Amino acid sequence: MDFKLEIAKQLSVASELPVEEILFMLEVPANKEMGDFAFPCFKLAKTLRKAPPMIANDIKEKLVIGDAIREINVVGAYINFFVNQGNFTESVLTKVLAEGTAYGHSTLGAGKAVVVDYSSPNIAKPFHVGHLRSTVIGNAICKIHQALGYTVEGVNHLGDWGTQFGKLIVAYKLWGSKEAVETGGIQELMRIYVLFHDAAKEKDELNDEARGWFVKMQDGDEEALTLWKWFYDISIKEFDRVYEMLGVKFDAYTGESFYNDKMAPVVEELKEKNILKESEGAMIVDLEDKNMPPCLIIRKDGGTLYATRDITAALYRKKTYDFVKCIYLTALDQNLHFAQWFEVINRMGYDWYKDLVHVPFGLVSLESGKLSTRQGNVILMEDLLNQAIAETGKIIEEKNPNLENKEEIAKQVGIGAVIFNDLYNGRIKDVVFSWERMLNFDGETGPYVQYTHARACSILKKAGDVSFADVDYSLISDEASMDVCKLLADFPVKLEDAARKYEPSIVTRHMVAISQAFNKFYHDNPILNSEDDVKLARLAVVVATKTVLKEGLRILGINAPEQM
Ligand code: ARG
Secondary structure (H helix, E strand, O other), rough: OOOOHHHHHHHHHOOOHHHHHHHHHHEOOOOOOHEEEEEOOOOOHHHHHOOOOHEEEEEEEHOOOOEEEEEEEEEEEEEEEEEHHHHHHHHHHHHHHHHHHHOOOOOOOOOOOEEEEEEOOEOOOOHHHHHHHHHHHHHHHHHHHHHHHOOEEOOOOOOOHHHHHHHHHHHHHHHHHHHHHHHHHHHHHHHHHHHHHHHHHHOHHHHHHHHHHHHHHOOOHHHHHHHHHHHHHHHHHHHHHHHHHHHOOOOOOOHHHHHHHHHHHHHHHHOOHHHHOEEEEEEEOOHHOOOOEEEEEEOOOEEHHHHHHHHHHHHHHHHHEEEEEEEEEEEHHHHHHHHHHHHHHHHHHHHHHHHHHEEEEOOOEEOOOEEOOOOOOOOOOHHHHHHHHHHHHHHHHHHHHOOOHHHHHHHHHHHHHHHHHHHHHHOEEEEEEEEHOOOOOOOOOOHHHHHHHEEEEEEEHHHOOOOOOOOHHHOOHHHHHHHHHHHHHHHHHHHHHHHHHHHHHHHHHHHHHHHHHHHHHHHHHOOOOOHHHHHHHHHHHHHHHHHHHHHHHHHHHOOOOOOO
């Protein structure tokens, strides 16, 4: 029996709200005396036109006590539920034990496709920490949807097309050499790109020249494309090293260049539908009535733009994947870009424009200040991850110098710490990098959750082979065990909530809550030294916790080592 569902079903009949809605509204009160679950009635006041405490009382009258719920009372605007503890822990733990790491998964998204457009760094520019956020949040959003049964298409929409490559070609011809680019890689490409920028400030002809080269690229000019492809390959090689470290894999690397030969028919369609307008030689979609600047589709020199490719890509994806959602992960500063071209899709008459979702996130900063590609203080992703591994290595050396497989674990914990730190706060908040905070084994961190998981593994290892066929769950009705079980019971709901809000931090925070509750349980209850039947029931809590922590971390893109 699923207790929360049981409560939600009853509430649904009594309140006429859908069960799914109620599941998200049910709370676990911090004060245990207020019950195991609580239902706030504030939201209903508007539709029912009654004071929330009155609504709470009316609903309560319609609820019944049974196997699941032993007591219901109303305090203020809340309806509080007290469950039958033995039945509750049994229902949760047997479910987790039976389902294993599939616990929490569902078929909600069966037969539905979701496209996640994430990471998407720009070729010939360093993969900096700003792209980390898109990669890490996007990867978690992919995995959350997969767990809910959706077919997920993770797309890396590489910034590999546009005038900047014309600039790079000019820069290469003026200041580059084959040897220097081969040895220096992206750093060298970046160096000559910056030279171009400085020089073009004085000499505007350089910009014309660069636009000329980009138009050549668009037209299939061999020299232009050979150089571009070379820059592309060099960049991908470096990006792949970072993806490998992060354990991220894409289903498609269809970047902006992929749409080069697909834009013309889309521009035609825009013309036919009378959406395009000429303005100073360029082709635009006027968005004044939406209080937005125009969406530029074709430059006056014939060059296409970022938005032209995004519109084309959306049409292509709809046709190819028939998505129910196409999710875009970028920093907040691209809000206007997405709002503009989503509106263009709307004007084209496609009602699926409402399934295009821009999911923005905040900036990343070091304690010492903002990170940026333009200033000198670029922090490269690869350096940052290597530093995380090195710092973790030092901690392991101090805490557990005899640990087997130290290097691999330093890698899993160091990288896990970076990912966790990024996913811990609501995505719209800025992320601050503080090694001390993010590697704190006792804080609200990746290492803390991983450590809790490893602790559970170590208890189970010591316990040896046990069978959970015959467990007396009434033996674990203490508060600490109950707290762990309540949080485990909430894991499936948290996954759904995280999916509908595009908010992995809901899962991240839940992992911390489970870890804290488990550590309290471990502290309060002797496990291996208790009576056999009590020991068995407590070990069931340990296995279930271990299972959910491992799966939660996996969904966040983080490894769960068994020892650390
Ligand atoms: N390449 C872009 C950047 O680094 C992000 C692309 C996001 N995806 C998209 N379909 N526009 O800013």
